[in-house]
Amino acid sequence: MFTGILDGIFNGLSVGSVLLLAALGLAIVFGLMGVINMAHGELMMLGAYTTFVVQNGFKQLGAPWTQFYIFFAVIAAFLVAALVGLALERGVIRYLYGRPLETLLATWGVSLILQQFVRSVNWVLVIGLILFCLLFFGGLWIVKRRPDFERIRNWAIAILLPLSAAISFAVGSVLSKTYKLAVTKPWFGAQNVDVTAPKWLLGGLPIGNYQLPYTRMFIMVLTVLCVLGIYFFLNKTPWGLRIRSVTQNRNMSACLGIPTQKVDALTFALGSGLAGIAGCAVSLLGSVGPNTGQNYIVNTFMVVVVGGVGKLVGTIVGAMAIGITDYIVGTGILAQLFAPIPPLANFFTFFATTSMAKVMVFFLIVVFLQFRPAGLFPQKGRTVDA
Amino acid sequence: MTRQFGRRKFLLYGSATLGTSILLKACASSTTSSSGTASPAAESPAAESPAAASGDTIKVGVLHSLSGTMAISEKSVVDSTMLAIDEINKAGGVGGKQIEAVQEDGASDWPTFAEKAKKLIEEDKVVVIFGCWTSASRKAVLPVFEEKNHMLFYPVQYEGQECSKNIFYTGAAPNQQIEPSVDWLLKEKGKDFYLVGSDYVFPRTANTIIKAQLQAKGGKTVGEDYLPLGSTEVTPIIAKIRSALPNGGVIYNTLNGDSNVAFFKQLQGAGLTADKYPVMSVSIAEEEVKAIGTEFLKGQYAAWNYFMTVDSPENKKYVEAFKAKYGDDRVTNDPMEAGYISVNLWKQAVEKAGDPGTPTDLEKVRTAVYGQEFAAPEGPVTMKPNHHISKTVRIGEVRDDGLFEIVYETPKPVDPIPWNQYVAETKGFTCDWTKTGVDNPGKFKS
Numbered sequence: 001m002f003t004g005i006l007d008g009i010f011n012g013l014s015v016g017s018v019l020l021l022a023a024l025g026l027a028i029v030f031g032l033m034g035v036i037n038m039a040h041g042e043l044m045m046l047g048a049y050t051t052f053v054v055q056n057g058f059k060q061l062g063a064p065w066t067q068f069y070i071f072f073a074v075i076a077a078f079l080v081a082a083l084v085g086l087a088l089e090r091g092v093i094r095y096l097y098g099r100p101l102e103t104l105l106a107t108w109g110v111s112l113i114l115q116q117f118v119r120s121v122n123w124v125l126v127i128g129l130i131l132f133c134l135l136f137f138g139g140l141w142i143v144k145r146r147p148d149f150e151r152i153r154n155w156a157i158a159i160l161l162p163l164s165a166a167i168s169f170a171v172g173s174v175l176s177k178t179y180k181l182a183v184t185k186p187w188f189g190a191q192n193v194d195v196t197a198p199k200w201l202l203g204g205l206p207i208g209n210y211q212l213p214y215t216r217m218f219i220m221v222l223t224v225l226c227v228l229g230i231y232f233f234l235n236k237t238p239w240g241l242r243i244r245s246v247t248q249n250r251n252m253s254a255c256l257g258i259p260t261q262k263v264d265a266l267t268f269a270l271g272s273g274l275a276g277i278a279g280c281a282v283s284l285l286g287s288v289g290p291n292t293g294q295n296y297i298v299n300t301f302m303v304v305v306v307g308g309v310g311k312l313v314g315t316i317v318g319a320m321a322i323g324i325t326d327y328i329v330g331t332g333i334l335a336q337l338f339a340p341i342p343p344l345a346n347f348f349t350f351f352a353t354t355s356m357a358k359v360m361v362f363f364l365i366v367v368f369l370q371f372r373p374a375g376l377f378p379q380k381g382r383t384v385d386a
Numbered sequence: 387m388t389r390q391f392g393r394r395k396f397l398l399y400g401s402a403t404l405g406t407s408i409l410l411k412a413c414a415s416s417t418t419s420s421s422g423t424a425s426p427a428a429e430s431p432a433a434e435s436p437a438a439a440s441g442d443t444i445k446v447g448v449l450h451s452l453s454g455t456m457a458i459s460e461k462s463v464v465d466s467t468m469l470a471i472d473e474i475n476k477a478g479g480v481g482g483k484q485i486e487a488v489q490e491d492g493a494s495d496w497p498t499f500a501e502k503a504k505k506l507i508e509e510d511k512v513v514v515i516f517g518c519w520t521s522a523s524r525k526a527v528l529p530v531f532e533e534k535n536h537m538l539f540y541p542v543q544y545e546g547q548e549c550s551k552n553i554f555y556t557g558a559a560p561n562q563q564i565e566p567s568v569d570w571l572l573k574e575k576g577k578d579f580y581l582v583g584s585d586y587v588f589p590r591t592a593n594t595i596i597k598a599q600l601q602a603k604g605g606k607t608v609g610e611d612y613l614p615l616g617s618t619e620v621t622p623i624i625a626k627i628r629s630a631l632p633n634g635g636v637i638y639n640t641l642n643g644d645s646n647v648a649f650f651k652q653l654q655g656a657g658l659t660a661d662k663y664p665v666m667s668v669s670i671a672e673e674e675v676k677a678i679g680t681e682f683l684k685g686q687y688a689a690w691n692y693f694m695t696v697d698s699p700e701n702k703k704y705v706e707a708f709k710a711k712y713g714d715d716r717v718t719n720d721p722m723e724a725g726y727i728s729v730n731l732w733k734q735a736v737e738k739a740g741d742p743g744t745p746t747d748l749e750k751v752r753t754a755v756y757g758q759e760f761a762a763p764e765g766p767v768t769m770k771p772n773h774h775i776s777k778t779v780r781i782g783e784v785r786d787d788g789l790f791e792i793v794y795e796t797p798k799p800v801d802p803i804p805w806n807q808y809v810a811e812t813k814g815f816t817c818d819w820t821k822t823g824v825d826n827p828g829k830f831k832s
Contacts, residue, residue, distance in 0.1 A: 007625070008625075011621045011622075011625055014621065015619055015621050015622075018619070116453065119453075119457070181713070185713075190452075190453075190457040190458055190461050191458050191461075191673065191676075191677055192458060192644065192647065192677035192678075193677065194676065194677055194678065194679045195679075196679045196681060196682075197651075202654065202655070202681070203654070203655065203657065204655050204656060204657055206657065209628075209632065210628070211655075211656055211657035213652065213655030213656055213657075214655065215651075215652075215655050216655065282618070284651070285618060285648055285651060285652060286618035286644065286647050286648035286651065287618065287644040287646075287647030287648065287677065287678075289458060289644060289677070290457075291454075291455050291616065291644065292644070294616065295616045295617065295618050295644065326619070326622070327621060327622050327625075330622030330623075330626075331622045331625050331626050331629075332626065352626075353610075353611045353612050354611055354612060354613045354614070354617065354619075354620075354622055354623055355585040355612045355613060355614045355617075357622065358614060358617075
């Protein structure tokens with residue numbers, strides 16, 4: 001019985017910690033910056049794919065290294081996702097601050113682009129893209145140095161854009177004609193790819209009849225580390241202070257000389273990087289494919305909204321609450337508990353399948369939000385938007 | 387200042403000319419080569435190629451998801467279907483005519499499937515369509531095919547309980563996959579079953595059938611659970627399996643797609659191993675094994691009609707042709723093979739009927755399909771008047787290289803039964819589209 005309870009607590013917490021890790025990045029991007037980032041799931045997916053690439057790279061290195069790829073994968077996933085996030089912020093989102101609907105649509109578009117990108121990415125595409133960027137932005141940079149740049153700006157773009165597109169397209173088609181399959185073969189393809197945890201993470205710690213999976217423990221440790229890291233960063237470093245001040249009052253911070261644009265970019269990159277780490281972690285549990293991110297996006301938003309936008313502690317409590325409720329309802333523990341009262345027991349047995357448990361959890365969340373629309377830990381103070 | 391200006395201008399104009407010339411060159415080269423790839427079959431006799439392009443072809447539709455969730459599985463069926471079409475074209479086509487395949491993307495979205503089916507029939511005027519994977523997409527296109535009285539070849543194993551005049555089912559009916567595998571499990575692995583499935587029509591119907599069958603044969607269903615499609619949180623299910631089957635038992639898995647990966651990875655982490663908890667899957671084939679990872683699946687079972695390891699000259703030829711066309715690392719699986727069978731059965735029927743029909747009149751071809759036999763990679767198959775084909779049933783065990791060791795196969799092909807005889811609502815019903823004198827030849831009491 002004791003091990004049963006222990007197992008229940010552990011499982012509930014582990015379901016919650018996966019939710020938390022996935023939602024942590026969003027808690028920063030959505031919670032602190034107010035950006036509805038629909039591409040958050042795809043940043044996770046990029047993290048998962050990075051794990052796949054690192055894993056394969058370490059397989060080449062030989063025996064001792066293959067066992068430790070996961071640590072490097074976590075770091076690489078963070079960096080890759082953060083860089084993509086940075087590009088996304090600089091390229092798209094910074095033009096859309098304060099316009100939530102447009103941000104939502106734009107980031108959703110980005111998420112579709114990223115999904116299709118990992119499906120069809122190959123050498124031709126990458127070379128073509130790099131060439132295009134070099135030609136177009138390089139060309140713009142050269143033209144920009146002219147004194148009469150403002151006057152010829154539109155004209156320059158009208159010429160440069162088709163020209164560099166045509167050149168990179170031509171180079172691409174020449175490459176694919178010359179090298180055939182070697183350059184046109186997709187790197188990953190539409191298929192799911194196989195990420196396998198290192199040997200020491202397979203299996204679990206046996207306790208009586210039960211077994212605590214090592215991968216779950218690894219994810220819980222990783223989650224704790226991430227939360228501590230974020231807490232330390234936001235509260236103890238100068239950049240964390242700037243992020244918090246920009247969150248609270250953007251105009252005042254700008255007046256006091258805080259580079260708000262830099263802070264925005266940094267915050268977004270940080271949130272994206274956390275999504276990358278989450279992607280690396282979930283690749284140990286589930287599948288890695290172009291749709292990986294979509295499986296998590298709804299849950300992550302749910303966690304942040306329940307927890308209260310703008311508060312990290314809300315996200316933590318929200319994730320754990322949802323995870324444990326989901327587990328308790330889904331396994332039918334409640335049905336056993338209410339066994340003496342048949343109608344209640346029947347009611348909970350009905351909800352004791354995984355898909356019905358989801359229904360129950362969503363229903364509870366809807367009811368909860370009726371009474372606490374701002375979530376568990378609402379932001380207080382005059383600066384909060386009404 | 388002036389010097390600098392001139393150099394810039396020179397650079398700009400120079401790169402412009404260079405770019406334009408490269409573009410022109412690329413365009414020129416691409417036009418010549420694209421005409422070469424468009425009709426590879428007609429390359430050697432050059433005089434034939436204009437004739438083949440100017441209407442002396444048979445247009446067929448290939449309708450699968452090339453994007454979205456299902457692209458993972460459906461793309462390879464398209465590859466196999468195209469292989470069959472290419473082979474037929476290289477061998478001289480159907481009755482001397484080349485087949486021209488029009489591919490459409492159903493985008494894993496069921497209304498899109500219906501739209502694209504309409505487009506293929508009305509605009510492209512195809513005479514047959516090969517396509518669909520999920521039961522949901524098939525149910526979505528069914529009204530279109532019935533309205534237009536058109537023809538679809540459906541290549542995937544499914545839950546049965548359907549028999550349309552306009553669909554030919556080349557995948558397994560439940561009695562050609564699920565029922566024999568349950569019998570085998572009862573005999574070899576134990577009587578206690580836990581049923582796990584994705585939450586949509588196929589797993590739910592399949593589990594109804596399994597439960598009725600277990601009841602009839604002395605087995606026991608100790609629990610069943612459904613995951614939303616795409617969900618990867620399987621911790622509650624594993625906890626329930628462990629409490630329902632503390633001493634081990636059979637897990638019957640009808641999960642589809644990504645959930646399988648999470649399920650097997652976490653099953654292994656929780657210590658539910660194949661020797662105590664054998665899992666029988668009906669949606670895991672060679673491609674999925676590769677994506678999930680062999681170390682998680684070793685020793686688990688799958689029930690299909692075809693495995694890549696089937697030992698026959700036809701299969702050897704098929705696998706070699708497929709690898710030659712798409713690369714050495716590719717694998718073949720059951721739905722791909724069914725797609726390959728579809729094209730060949732249709733080709734034989736067209737040859738028997740004498741002409742491929744027109745989009746509005748396919749009656750002759752349809753009746754010609756009945757009784758067509760084909761030496762498929764899985765063994766001989768025959769199209770029955772109930773629009774399903776007889777198939778050999780096999781059970782495979784995952785081995786180290788990710789392929790299946792065949793541990794059981796039926797001695798001869800099993801005849802299809804679309805209306806399930808274990809389920810009360812359809813007990814006693816049969817389907818026979820050659821039958822006259824009944825109200826609905828698709829479902830009548832025999």
